[in-house]
Amino acid sequence: MAQVGLTHFLVVSSILFSLGIYGIITRKNAVMVLMGIELILNSANINFVAFSKYGNLGINGQIVALFVIVLAAAEAAIALAIVLNIYKTYANVNVDEIDHLKD
Amino acid sequence: MELNNLYQSINLILPEIVLSASLVILVLADLIFHKDKRLIPYIAGIGIAITGAFVINQFGISGFGFQSTSQSIRNYGLIAVDSFGVFFKLIVIASSILIIFFSLSSSEIRKIKDRVGEYYALIFGMILGMFFMISATDLILIYLSLELLSLSSYVLAGFTKLQDRNSEAALKYLLYGAVSSGLMLFGISLVYGLTGSTNLYVINSLIQGPHVNLFTLSLAIILIFAGIGYKISSAPFHFWTPDVYEGAPITITAFLSVASKSAGFALLIRFIKTTFVSYINDNGEWTLINVFDWQSVLIAISILTMTLGNFSALWQNNLKRMLAYSSIAHAGYLLLGLVVLTNQGLLAILIYFIVYLLMNLGAFLVVMLIANKINSEDIDDYNGIGYTSPLLGVSLAIFLISLTGLPPTAGFIGKLYLFVALVDVKMITVAVIALLNSVVSLYYYVRVLKHMYLSKATDSTPSIIPTFGTGILVLVLVIPVLVFGIYFGPLVNLAKSCLVIIGF
Numbered sequence: 001m002a003q004v005g006l007t008h009f010l011v012v013s014s015i016l017f018s019l020g021i022y023g024i025i026t027r028k029n030a031v032m033v034l035m036g037i038e039l040i041l042n043s044a045n046i047n048f049v050a051f052s053k054y055g056n057l058g059i060n061g062q063i064v065a066l067f068v069i070v071l072a073a074a075e076a077a078i079a080l081a082i083v084l085n086i087y088k089t090y091a092n093v094n095v096d097e098i099d100h101l102k103d
Numbered sequence: 104m105e106l107n108n109l110y111q112s113i114n115l116i117l118p119e120i121v122l123s124a125s126l127v128i129l130v131l132a133d134l135i136f137h138k139d140k141r142l143i144p145y146i147a148g149i150g151i152a153i154t155g156a157f158v159i160n161q162f163g164i165s166g167f168g169f170q171s172t173s174q175s176i177r178n179y180g181l182i183a184v185d186s187f188g189v190f191f192k193l194i195v196i197a198s199s200i201l202i203i204f205f206s207l208s209s210s211e212i213r214k215i216k217d218r219v220g221e222y223y224a225l226i227f228g229m230i231l232g233m234f235f236m237i238s239a240t241d242l243i244l245i246y247l248s249l250e251l252l253s254l255s256s257y258v259l260a261g262f263t264k265l266q267d268r269n270s271e272a273a274l275k276y277l278l279y280g281a282v283s284s285g286l287m288l289f290g291i292s293l294v295y296g297l298t299g300s301t302n303l304y305v306i307n308s309l310i311q312g313p314h315v316n317l318f319t320l321s322l323a324i325i326l327i328f329a330g331i332g333y334k335i336s337s338a339p340f341h342f343w344t345p346d347v348y349e350g351a352p353i354t355i356t357a358f359l360s361v362a363s364k365s366a367g368f369a370l371l372i373r374f375i376k377t378t379f380v381s382y383i384n385d386n387g388e389w390t391l392i393n394v395f396d397w398q399s400v401l402i403a404i405s406i407l408t409m410t411l412g413n414f415s416a417l418w419q420n421n422l423k424r425m426l427a428y429s430s431i432a433h434a435g436y437l438l439l440g441l442v443v444l445t446n447q448g449l450l451a452i453l454i455y456f457i458v459y460l461l462m463n464l465g466a467f468l469v470v471m472l473i474a475n476k477i478n479s480e481d482i483d484d485y486n487g488i489g490y491t492s493p494l495l496g497v498s499l500a501i502f503l504i505s506l507t508g509l510p511p512t513a514g515f516i517g518k519l520y521l522f523v524a525l526v527d528v529k530m531i532t533v534a535v536i537a538l539l540n541s542v543v544s545l546y547y548y549v550r551v552l553k554h555m556y557l558s559k560a561t562d563s564t565p566s567i568i569p570t571f572g573t574g575i576l577v578l579v580l581v582i583p584v585l586v587f588g589i590y591f592g593p594l595v596n597l598a599k600s601c602l603v604i605i606g607f
Contacts, residue, residue, distance in 0.1 A: 017289055024282055033278055040285035047292035057299045064243050064301070068288060071250050075281060078254055082261060082277050085270045095278065098271050101346040 009050035016043035030083050030093040034076065041072045112168035115184045118157040118192065119234050125150025126227040133220025140219050147223040148203050151230070155196040161189050165605045167240070171302070179304040182238040183373075183605045190601035191237045191369040194456055198362040199230055201464050201576075205354045208573045210475040211263050212354060222262060228255035229358070233366035240377060242291045242301040242327075245370060246284070249330060252366065253280045256359060260351040272350025279343040280333060287330025293323035303377040310394050311381060317394060324395050331374065334367030337438060338408040341431050345415075348427030353474065356423060357467035360430045361460050368437060368452065375441065376604050387446030388528075401442045406536055409435025413543045422470050422480040425547060426463070429506060432544060433459060439521050439537055443528045446602055451520035453598035458505070458517040458587065465580035466502040469495050472577075476567045482551060487560025489552075492567040494574065496555050498581045503548040505584050508541050513587035516594070 016039050023036030045065040052061025087093050113120070125147070132146055167180030203223075206212045212222065232252030239245045257280065261273025295301055297320055298309040310320065332340040348356045375397055382390040391397055412432030419425035437459075440452035472495060473488065474480050489496030505514035518541065525534040569577060587594050 013292075020285070030274065030278070034281070037281045037285050040282075040289060044285070044288040044292040047289070047296060051292070051296040051299075055296065055299055057295075060301070061295060064295070067243065067247065071247065074254060075250070078257055079277055079281065082257060082270070082273045085261060085264065086274050089267050089270045095274070098274060101268055101271055101275075101349050 006050055006054040009046055009054075013043040013046040013050070016040075016046065028094045028096050030086065030095050031080075033095060034079050034083070038072060038076070041068055044068065108170055111166070112170075112180070112182075115161075115164075115166055115168040116182065118154045118161070119231060121150065121154045121157055122227060122231045122234060125154070126224055126231065129220060129224045129227060133224065140216060143220050143223055144203055144207055147227070148200065150227065151196060151199050151203065154230075155193070155200075158189055158192045158196060162186060165603060167605070168238075179240065179302050181241045181244050181302075182235070183240045183377075184238055185603050185605040186601045187373070187604045188238045188369065190453055190598070191365055191456075192234055194365045194460055195230060195233050195237070195362045198358060198365075198460055198464060199226070201468075201580075202226065202354055202358045202362075204572075204576050205357060205464075205468060205471060208475070208570070208576070209352070209354050209471055211265060211352045214265060215263055218262075222259070225255045225259050225262070226358070228252075229259070229363070233362060236366045237369040237373075239370070240303045240373070242294065242303070242306075245374070246288055246291060246330075249287070249334065249370075250284060252334075252363065253284060256355070256363065259355045260347055260359075262355070263352045268350040269352070272347045275343050275350075276347045279340070283329045283333035283340055286326045290323040290326025290329070293319055293326070297323065303374065307378050307381075307392070310378075311392055315394060321395055327374075328400075331367055331371045332404070335364050335371065335434050335437075336431050337434050338404050338411055338431075341408065341411070341434075344431055345419075345424050345427040348430070349421055349424045353423065353467060353471045356427075357464050357471075360426070360467070361463055364430070364434065365456055365460075368456070372441060372449065372452070373604060380444075383446075389444040389446075391444065398442060398444060401438055402530075402533060405435050405438035405442055406533065407435075408432070408438065409537065409540045413540050413547075416544070416547045419547070420482050422482055422485070422551065424480075425482075425551075426466060426470070429544065429547075430463065432540065433463070433506075435540070436518070436521060436537060439533065440524060442533065443524050443530065445524065445528060447527055448521075448524040449602055450595075450598050451517075451524045453601055454520050454591075454594055455517035457594055457598070458513040458584075461580050461584050461587075462502050462505040462512075462514055465577070465584065466499065466506065468573075468577060468580060469499040469502065472569060472573055473565075473567060476565050482554055485551065485554045486558035487555070487564045488567075489555035490560050491564050494569060494577065495567055498577050499555070500552050501581055501584055503551055505588070507545050507548045509545075511585070511588040513584045513591070513594075515588060516591045520595075 020036045020039030024033050027033050045068055048061040048065045083093055090098055132143055136142055165185040167183055169181040229252055232248050235248035239248055257273055257277045260276045261269045263269050298306045336344040379392050380389045381392045409432045412428045416425050416428035437452055437455055440448040470480055477484055505512035508514045508518035522534050
């Protein structure tokens with residue numbers, strides 16, 4: 001069986017990144033868009049950890065990943081609060097229907 | 104860990120420490136004085152004033168904070184303190200103080216008086232994020248500070264919840280912001296993989312070597328630019344700007360358009376200067392490392408930004424929305440100063456930012472004072488307002504003329520220095536395009552003046568006499584715009600003394 005190497009991790013992270021972008025572009029529900037953003041953040045995390053492990057770069061990359069996890073949690077908290085506020089105002093959370101600021 | 108090093112580093116971030124302490128005090132004060140919150144704006148003001156004193160104290164100091172203890176990358180730290188950073192921090196401080204005064208006279212903010220403690224605490228979160236953005240020299244600190252600024256401003260954009268448009272602005276700001284910061288993080292992870300470091304100075308020395316994968320590096324740089332471009336609302340990432348500026352409370356709109364943009368520009372300039380410039384000659388011309396053609400990219404982005412901003416502004420009837428497009432156009436002009444990649448261009452950016460602070464905040468202040476009374480920013484409601492409220496009418500006229508860049512206002516000086524920098528490096532075509540753009544902008548700025556002075560006042564036209572405090576505030580902004588238009592020596596000298604970006 002082939003050894004799992006850096007390439008495998010990079011492939012996984014690129015797939016996650018592309019899925020995240022796909023989700024952001026195609027989904028209408030704001031919560032689904034936020035999940036796409038989480039996918040992008042986690043693909044970057046995989047990159048950081050994989051590079052620091054296979055590039056012998058010390059633990060810097062892994063610490064960065066920890067920072068990003070904390071930040072993603074904070075961002076999710078604020079994002080869900082804003083989405084909840086949108087739901088109270090418009091009774092739906094579809095991003096293409098919340099488009100009143102136009103002329 | 105060397106304690107001596109840590110102690111020196113803490114000396115360098117004293118302004119940031121004061122800001123964090125004031126943030127905590129504001130949250131506590133919000134809990135203690137929950138009956139009567141009149142004191143809170145003054146606590147915020149004192150906090151900013153002390154921070155400002157510490158920032159001024161840093162003038163002339165330059166040094167790295169939080170240096171790595173490993174031998175190979177010894178001299179480079181997480182943050183750099185230099186007079187370039189001090190300049191932008193002062194811009195942020197000045198706009199924060201003005202925003203606190205704006206908030207005291209804004210009817211929107213007065214209506215939420217029971218939540219005013221959170222409002223100021225979040226503003227302090229924004230300021231703290233901007234301070235770290237201005238001095239960060241490590242990609243991770245750049246990302247973290249950008250997120251700190253963004254997270255606070257997402258909440259503030261929808262803070263008042265008085266109208267439906269507030270929450271819509273918050274949602275749009277959040278979605279665009281989160282996507283572009285996610286892209287930025289992915290770009291940072293690629294740079295980390297390519298170079299093995301997140302420190303800008305180390306990256307600079309590594310990408311001068313021969314073994315760099317140019318395709319991946321360019322991709323990573325474009326992704327990182329997505330995050331910065333969103334903050335300065337430059338062309339492909341500007342879609343949030345009009346909606347958020349129109350929907351957010353007007354004090355926050357003004358703050359975003361000046362302070363947030365200046366922090367974004369400081370970050371972009373420092374990022375390009377420390378990461379991609381290999382050599383600066385005696386004439387102050389920067390030589391780029393041959394990995395990414397920043398000059399062509401910036402020319403394209405800057406022309407696209409100003410053209411899109413100016414042409415979209417032509418059709419706007421809401422004054423806040425029009426000023427949003429105008430601020431996009433100004434981001435385009437400011438990028439011109441970076442396009443030339445010379446110290447002359449940097450000088451022009453610094454001068455333009457002082458001027459932009461005065462004239463843009465001034466325009467937003469007058470729009471806010473009128474909106475306090477008539478509860479609308481619609482351009483048709485401004486008919487004849489120049490005769491019924493002379494002070495506000497004349498001031499708005501001066502601010503708009505200055506935004507166009509006509510003499511004898513300070514806006515002319517700002518534009519003049521930008522064009523001189525362009526002509527110095529023989530980019531005549533770009534200068535002509537920028538000049539034509541200014542002509543286009545004249546149309547939509549003057550359209551407001553036409554409504555104010557050439558349309559007849561009706562019975563419903565309000566007569567707005569500002570209170571003593573707001574009158575002073577308007578004068579504080581309008582007099583420098585006029586004075587600096589004629590007597591701009593001190594402005595240029597201040598900017599000249601702030602050109603130092605700590606190098607290698």
